Amino acid sequence: MRAVGLILAGGNSYKMRELTRKRAVAAMPMAGSYRAIDFTLSNMSNSHIQKVAVLTQYNARSLNEHLNSSKWWDFGRKHGGLFVFTPTITADNGNWYRGTADAIYQNLEFLRKCHEPYVVIASGDAVYKMDYNKILEYHIAKKADITVGYKELDSHTEASRFGTIKMNESMRIEEFEEKPMVANSSVVSTGIYVIRRRLLIDLIEHCAEEDRHDFVTDILIRYKNLKKIFGYKIKDYWSNISAVDAYYQTNMDFLKPEVRNYFFKELPAIYSKVSDLPPAKYNPGAVVKNSIIASGSIINGTVENSILFKKTFVGNNCVIKNSIILNDVYLGDNTYVENCIVESRDTIRANTRHVGENGVKVVVEKNERYAL
Amino acid sequence: MRKKEMIAMLLAGGQGSRLGVLTAKVAKPAVAFGGKYRIIDFPLSNCINSGIDTVGVLTQYQPLRLNTHIGIGIPWDLDRNFGGVSILPPYEKSGSSEWYTGTANAIYQNLDYMETFNPDYVLILSGDHIYKMDYEVMLDYHKENHADVTIAAMPVPMEEASRFGIVVAEEDGKISEFQEKPEQPKSNLASMGIYIFSWQVLKDALIALREVHGCDFGKHIIPYCHGRGSRLFAYEYNGYWKDVGTLGSYWEANMELIDIIPEFNLYEEFWKIYTNSGTLPPQYISANSVIEKSIISNGCEAYGEVHNCVVGAGVTIGQDAVVRDSIIMQDVKIGDGCVIDKAIIAENSEIGKGCTIGIGKEIPNKLKPSVYSFGLVTIGENSKIPDGVQIGKNTAISGVTEKYDYPNGILESGETLIKAGERL
Numbered sequence: 001m002r003a004v005g006l007i008l009a010g011g012n013s014y015k016m017r018e019l020t021r022k023r024a025v026a027a028m029p030m031a032g033s034y035r036a037i038d039f040t041l042s043n044m045s046n047s048h049i050q051k052v053a054v055l056t057q058y059n060a061r062s063l064n065e066h067l068n069s070s071k072w073w074d075f076g077r078k079h080g081g082l083f084v085f086t087p088t089i090t091a092d093n094g095n096w097y098r099g100t101a102d103a104i105y106q107n108l109e110f111l112r113k114c115h116e117p118y119v120v121i122a123s124g125d126a127v128y129k130m131d132y133n134k135i136l137e138y139h140i141a142k143k144a145d146i147t148v149g150y151k152e153l154d155s156h157t158e159a160s161r162f163g164t165i166k167m168n169e170s171m172r173i174e175e176f177e178e179k180p181m182v183a184n185s186s187v188v189s190t191g192i193y194v195i196r197r198r199l200l201i202d203l204i205e206h207c208a209e210e211d212r213h214d215f216v217t218d219i220l221i222r223y224k225n226l227k228k229i230f231g232y233k234i235k236d237y238w239s240n241i242s243a244v245d246a247y248y249q250t251n252m253d254f255l256k257p258e259v260r261n262y263f264f265k266e267l268p269a270i271y272s273k274v275s276d277l278p279p280a281k282y283n284p285g286a287v288v289k290n291s292i293i294a295s296g297s298i299i300n301g302t303v304e305n306s307i308l309f310k311k312t313f314v315g316n317n318c319v320i321k322n323s324i325i326l327n328d329v330y331l332g333d334n335t336y337v338e339n340c341i342v343e344s345r346d347t348i349r350a351n352t353r354h355v356g357e358n359g360v361k362v363v364v365e366k367n368e369r370y371a372l
Numbered sequence: 373m374r375k376k377e378m379i380a381m382l383l384a385g386g387q388g389s390r391l392g393v394l395t396a397k398v399a400k401p402a403v404a405f406g407g408k409y410r411i412i413d414f415p416l417s418n419c420i421n422s423g424i425d426t427v428g429v430l431t432q433y434q435p436l437r438l439n440t441h442i443g444i445g446i447p448w449d450l451d452r453n454f455g456g457v458s459i460l461p462p463y464e465k466s467g468s469s470e471w472y473t474g475t476a477n478a479i480y481q482n483l484d485y486m487e488t489f490n491p492d493y494v495l496i497l498s499g500d501h502i503y504k505m506d507y508e509v510m511l512d513y514h515k516e517n518h519a520d521v522t523i524a525a526m527p528v529p530m531e532e533a534s535r536f537g538i539v540v541a542e543e544d545g546k547i548s549e550f551q552e553k554p555e556q557p558k559s560n561l562a563s564m565g566i567y568i569f570s571w572q573v574l575k576d577a578l579i580a581l582r583e584v585h586g587c588d589f590g591k592h593i594i595p596y597c598h599g600r601g602s603r604l605f606a607y608e609y610n611g612y613w614k615d616v617g618t619l620g621s622y623w624e625a626n627m628e629l630i631d632i633i634p635e636f637n638l639y640e641e642f643w644k645i646y647t648n649s650g651t652l653p654p655q656y657i658s659a660n661s662v663i664e665k666s667i668i669s670n671g672c673e674a675y676g677e678v679h680n681c682v683v684g685a686g687v688t689i690g691q692d693a694v695v696r697d698s699i700i701m702q703d704v705k706i707g708d709g710c711v712i713d714k715a716i717i718a719e720n721s722e723i724g725k726g727c728t729i730g731i732g733k734e735i736p737n738k739l740k741p742s743v744y745s746f747g748l749v750t751i752g753e754n755s756k757i758p759d760g761v762q763i764g765k766n767t768a769i770s771g772v773t774e775k776y777d778y779p780n781g782i783l784e785s786g787e788t789l790i791k792a793g794e795r796l
Contacts, residue, residue, distance in 0.1 A: 032654030033670065071446065072651065255656075264653035264671065271651045274447070278638035278645070279407035279669040279683070280655060281630070288663055294654040295408075295670050298639065307654075 001048040003136060004116040004197065007040055008100050008215075009124030010057035015161070015243035018343065018362045023062035025242045026054075026124025029309050029326050029344065031254045031263065032294040035066050036241055037124040038073075038272045041082075045073045046268035047132040049120060051080035053110055055103045057087055057096060063124075072273045083110065099213030105204045111197060119200050121215075123191040127250050128238040129263065129270070130192070135232045139194040145227035146199075146220065148173060149192030151238045161243060162188035163216055165231060173229045176221045189216070190234060237262055248341060248360045251307050251324050254292055277310055285316060301331075315350065330369050337363070375490035376426045376455055378511055378568070380419050381482070383475050384412055384499035385432030390618045392743045393752030393770040393790070394718055395434075401499030402437040403622075404701045404719065406629050406638060407669040407684050410441055411616060412499045413448075413647045416457070420448045421643050422507040424495065426455035428485055430478045432462060432471060447648040460485060474586035476593045480578040486571075494574050496567040496589060502625055502636065503564075503613040504643050510607050511568060517545065520573040520602035521594065524566035526609045536562035537590045541606040550598055552590055561606055563590065564613060573602055612636040620746035623716060626682045626699050630665055652685050660691070669702075676706070690725065698730075707759065714765070715749040723751075724759035732764040735786035744768045744788065752790075 009026035016025060026037040037054070044052050052075060056063050070082035085107045087096050097103035104111070111119065118139075120132045130149075139147040153159050164185040166175035176189070193215075195203075203219050212218035220229060237259060241247040253259045263270060277296030282288065286299040293299070296311035301318030308314070309326045315333035324341045331337065332350030339356030340363045342348065347369040354363050388400025395403060401412035412429075419427050427450060431438055438459075444450075445457035460482050462471050472478035479486075479496065486494060493514065495507055505524070514522040525539050533554075540549035540559045551557060567589060569577075577593050584592055598604055612635050616622040628634055638645060652670035657663055662677040669685040676693030683689075684701040690708035698715045705722045706712065713730035717723065730749045737744035744750060744766050751757070752770030761778045763769070764785030771791030775781070783789055 033652070260653075260656060260673075269651065270653075274649065274651060276447070276644055276646050279667040281639070281667045282663045282665060282678075283632055284665050286663060288657040288661070290659040291657050292654045293657060293668075296639070309654075 001050065001133060001136075002116055003049055003118035003120045003132065003194070004111070004114045005044040005049040005052035005132075006104065006119055006121045007037065007044075007052060007054045007124050008103065008121065008191070009037055009054050009063060010060075010097055010100075010103055011123075011125070011242070012058040013125075013242040016247065017244050018364050019244065019247070019341065020059065021364075022059065022343070024056060024058045024060055024124075026056070027060075027063040027066055028125070028241060028247065030127060030241070031251060032292045032307055032309055034270060034272045035063075036127065037063065037066070038270055039127050039129070040122045040124055041073045041075075042268070042270045043122075043128070043130050043132065044120070045075065045271065047120075047130075049132060050075075050077060051083075051114065051116065053083040053085055053107065054124070055085050055097065055107065057103070060086055066273055069273070073271050085110070099218075100215035101204055101207045101218055102213035104200070104215070105208045105213075108201060108204060111201055114197060117197055119193075119195055119197050121191075121193040121195070123240075125242045126190060126238060126240045127263075128190075128234065129236060129268070130234065130238075132192075132194070135192070135194050138232050139230070142171070142230045143228065144230040145195070146223075146229045147194040147232050148220070148229060149190040149234050150187050150231045151190050151234045153186045153188055156183045156186050158246070159183035159186050159188050161246075162240070163220075164188055167231045171231050173220075173224055173231050176216075176224050176229075178216050178221065187231075189220075190238060190240070192234075193220075194232075244341070244360055244362065248324060252305075252322075254307065255290060255305065260292075275310060286314075309344070373490050374454060375492075377491065378424060378493040378495055378507075379426040379428065379455070379486060379489050379491045380415075380424050380495040380497055380507070381479055381486070382412070382415055382419075382427055382429045382497045382499050383478060384429050384438060385435075385472055385478060386498075386500065387433045388500060388617060390743055391622060392619060392740065392750055393768050394619070394622075394716065394750065396752055396770060397434055398437040398753075399431065399433045399435060399499075400617075402434075402441055403616075404684055405502065405616065405622075406626060407667050407682050408649050408702075409645060409647045411502065412438065412441070413645055414502050414504070415497045415499055416442075416448050416450070417643075417645045418503070418505050418507060419495075419497075420450060420646070422505075424507060425450060425452055426489055426491075427457045428460045428482060429457060429499070430460045430472065430482065432478070435459070435461060441648050443648065447646045449646075455489065458485065474584075474588040474592075476578060476581065476587040476589050477584075479574075480582055480587065483575065483578065486575075491571050494569050494571055496565075496569065498565045500617065501564070501613060501615055503611065504636070504645075505566070505609065505611065505613075507566075507568075510566075513545075513607050514568045514570075514605070517605045518603060519568075519605040520570050521597050522568040522605045522607050523547065523594070524564045524609050525561040525606045526564055526613055527560050528562045530557065530560045533557035533560045533562065539563055539606045545605045545607070547598070547604040547606050550594055550604075561608065564609065565590075567594075573597060619716065619743065619748055619750060623699060623714075623746065623748060627680065627697070629682060630667055630680060649685060661689075676708075676710075684719070701753070712749075714747055715751065717751045718753035718755070720753055721751050721755040721757070723757045724761070726760045727757055727763070728761075729757075729763045730765055731762060732785045734765050735784070737766045737768070737786050737788060739768075739788040741766075 075082035239250040280297040287302040294310040321338040326344035347367040384401040450457040655672040671686040693710040707725035756772040
């Protein structure tokens with residue numbers, strides 16, 4: 001592949017509520033056995049992009065832990081590989097990443113030293129499969145300066161979380177609004193961009209000179225009449241998870257056979273860090289219906305329409321409905337959980353009840369856990 | 373000179389013919405166990421958990437699966453700059469070239485490999501037992517006793533002792549006598565086939581007995597060392613240890629994993645068992661399925677009923693299928709409406725719709741009564757069973773079978789159906 005990958009995984013989102021206390025959005029557990037960033041990383045690997053930089057900033061410990069070895073995504077190569085860049089203090093910079101463009105600017109040396117003619121920029125908080133070769137071919141065919149992957153959402157209401165775009169008949173982007181209060185288009189940017197490496201360096205340098213820091217407002221929107229910016233339609237499944245409801249819904253989508261087949265059975269596969277857990281164990285008393293169960297779990301109670309991440313322990317007579325239980329949660333006997341997201345490593349005391357009344361409830365409980 | 377205090381040599385070349393069709397294409401150590409594991413994972417994980425980072429794996433019989441499974445040892449953290457895991461097949465030499473003729477002969481042929489690490493001690497393991505053991509504790513025992521050879525041994529019921537190599541030890545553990553499958557056992561301490569040798573003792577014995585055809589540890593090396601007056605000690609082990617050499621014991625050991633708190637617990641944080649499983653998605657249990665008292669691995673899709681089973685990765689269990697008391701290995705597809713009792717179905721097999729497997733009377737298998745017994749149905753890897761057939765007990769099936777292979781749609785108890793040829 002003639003491109004280098006840049007994954008912008010620095011972000012936090014207040015829309016994730018308590019869930020980002022512990023981690024960056026890109027490190028959110030997804031679909032039972034994965035982390036959000038696995039999807040983009042696997043796409044890069046499967047597209048034969050051999051050099052990938054992940055830019056992180058917010059609460060990156062969990063993410064760094066996940067990326068501690070690049071071998072799971074097959075990036076453990078002599079040439080290229082996986083790079084993780086956090087902000088550093090240098091002789092001429094003492095700032096955090098002040099925005100996406102600034103994050104790239106602070107690592108411009110990396111881009112300058114690359115030899116690949118193109119750059120694929122993506123975010124770490126979306127669930128999708130994509131061959132970036134296709135968007136690159138499109139980019140070249142269109143003689144575009146920048147190509148933006150877009151998705152048509154089902155409704156306008158959710159679109160205000162994103163940048164909305166409008167294109168002319170030749171797919172050139174004419175309007176671009178970042179997180180509009182009222183969205184007048186349901187076509188949103190997915191944060192997937194293709195750009196020539198030299199051009200990216202020039203634009204980023206210009207930005208920095210003018211003390212501008214954001215890739216969307218200061219480059220895409222500002223240059224949209226000057227540069228040829230085209231849209232590339234993403235036809236298959238694509239979902240951004242950086243709001244609690246979207247996160248919940250994206251996980252629940254995996255209960256649908258077509259989504260599960262698309263991600264779990266069809267090639268190319270999504271890779272993740274291997275965690276050496278034994279198979280899930282169903283003891284007498286376990287009743288499991290329409291649920292996804294990850295390895296290392298031990299189930300003694302009832303689980304319905306839910307997703308149990310790795311190493312969940314479900315006690316006797318528990319009932320879990322329409323919920324997401326993140327990694328390594330212990331649910332004591334007789335607990336009732338409905339319509340909740342239970343934060344990872346929680347210990348839920350026996351005989352307790354957690355119900356999300358108006359929408360999804362995020363349960364964060366840190367109780368003492370007694371060794372099994 | 374760089375050195376390793378102790379290296380391990382893992383004997384993984386055996387066929388394990390008593391596992392019947394399960395080992396037709398793979399060596400016994402590569403046979404699946406406990407859902408996502410293979411038998412060799414247990415000694416390999418024991419090695420790394422005991423701090424042994426240099427392991428030679430001796431292969432001979434059908435090594436492909438074993439080789440791909442072990443690779444460069446990443447899952448066990450055995451990819452090292454110095455040491456790590458090495459696969460050691462027999463090789464051509466300028467003088468005599470031969471296969472590994474016996475356990476000790478295999479080790480003898482790899483003297484050069486061991487020499488590279490300049491070890492003080494060599495641990496000899498076999499790749500066909502299920503257990504967790506800290507070899508470092510055994511080494512400490514070896515050192516304390518200033519032993520030349522330490523043999524791990526476990527108490528077995530006296531009436532079964534004549535099936536094993538028996539060590540007769542004094543109070544302090546010093547071995548006074550060694551009996552190979554004795555009719556009149558003098559003790560019930562059975563050798564587990566795990567030895568620690570002081571390097572020089574092993575080297576001398578191997579060289580001295582190099583002309584012995586089929587040179588074996590139990591039959592030749594240990595008696596030779598004993599005869600020369602070496603200090604042999606028995607290291608008594610009382611934990612879980614299971615020989616899975618027969619289909620019956622293999623099935624039983626798997627079934628023990630599904631007890632509420634199994635004696636052999638895979639869920640302990642400490643002493644993890646590692647395996648090469650790649651990344652696999654979680655499993656999906658449908659709205660109509662019933663899963664009870666089972667362990668189920670990643671990537672499975674269950675639409676039917678599963679009771680008392682050990683299910684490997686990527687298995688699909690069809691609608692209204694009922695599977696009981698069975699071992700289902702990786703990527704098996706079980707058709708809708710099947711009823712399966714007490715079966716072992718090896719990797720990648722496909723069971724057609726509406727099959728009934730494991731019914732009828734228990735009649736001894738006509739071909740190999742000692743192998744296919746225990747009332748089990750054993751189906752080899754990459755087999756195919758057509759829709760709607762009935763299969764009796766103590767049966768074995770391998771290969772792509774068609775409707776006409778089953779007279780009246782039935783394979784009676786005690787029959788064997790092995791189709792030659794490759795699956796297209």
